[in-house]
Amino acid sequence: MDQQIPDRPLPDDVRARRRVELMTSIGSGHEHRRRWLVPAAAAAVVAGLVGGGYAVSRAANDPAPPRSERSLEVAGSGEATPSVAPSATSTTDCGDITTAQLERSLRRHARQPVWEDPAIAPVLASYRDIVARHLDPAGQHLQRDVSGVQMGGSIRCGVSSLGTKLGWTVAGEDGEGMVQVEVNRSAHGSQVAMSLDGWEPVPSGLPGVTRAEVARDGGRTAVLVTRADGLVVGIIADPLFGNNSLTPVSDLDVSVDDLVATAADPDLALPAS
């Protein structure tokens, strides 16, 4: 019986990537309230690179590089200098990249996280302010600081999606809820869209809104608004901020109309390319 239990070691690249994420997270001191943030950011970095055309193994007639080029250094600290040279894969600024470039990018972002990038930080802060304007004008519930980032595309070659999660507290309660906001160039790949099922149209006479949908799941309510400017904005209101708390707030008192109006706000935009 015991011999039937499958067992595999972590792949080298996964081990290295997760180590960088871990060491970045504990080094930044964000682990207490932002446990999900660094992995998401690292994934975002990878996403950005992929969006730019990562093609180590997919290019025709481009054999996989030798192991020494694929493996990321794991024994040293997250600041270790990569010991490998870039592979021969053709590269452009926003085109194909090599494994070594991927590693360098991960390490660079470990030193300056994407949510602190001067092109990203003010936009994330504006998301917080816009959400507060619509859903918490009295400033009683929404946390002041941006609590994470989800990003698709890349800062250099164009951000295709950007989002954050904002804590929501109720005075006198220990729990924490969450409002997630995400701005996308399209509904395809929207984490908000994928997080819930059963999307239904909801009427909206708001200017600039071409389509609005709502989905509910337990205590969660989400809207997905397609706007005339081509952006798709998703918002989730969840009484439980699962990354930060085991206890939900008793009520996250926002209506679907409030959420749609927030998503329709033209100030919610992506960083300029």
Place this chain on the structure above:
Amino acid sequence: MEATRLGISESGQVTDDDLAGRLRSGDPEAMGEIYDRYADRIYGFCFRRTASWSLAEDAMAAVFLEVWRVRRRVETYGGELLPWLYGVAANVCRNSLRGQRRQVALRAKLHAVDGDASVADPADRVAARVDDERRMADLLHAVALLGERDRQILMLVAWDGLTYQQAAELLGVPVGTVRSRLSRSRARLAELMRPDDERPE
């Protein structure tokens, strides 16, 4: 030697007690060493709770973040960190499974990224991983029919490699209980995993 089999004595002079002390005092390098030493073990532990390599990877990462968060409560069992790490991992995996539906949706996106960004698996390796997951799911389905305490003991000792003593300390039960329940659980599991046509009438 059990400790060597668990990988505990394989990293040279630094003992788990040393690492635990440094971790407790907030030394990030100790965290890195613990990760290097136990990432594979925790990855395997999480797979044996989730029957999904990808979920196990996410859970493994979450476990080490959680370890850092609760570092002041770190303790060793007989000079070994692994039982305590397993305790943290068990909680994380439990929460991970609770939020599985949400994670599946997220992974649909992240996996597309991962799949593109890593060197493609040969088909046979992918098939083997899928086969692992199917086999593990069958095992988990079978152990779910055991009582909770029996299931914990079976998994910690037979699957995760803890000694009777470590499992007993971790679960707060006498060693004799671990021994007797493990024997009973193994027999029961073997019965549950036997094909229907081989079972006694």
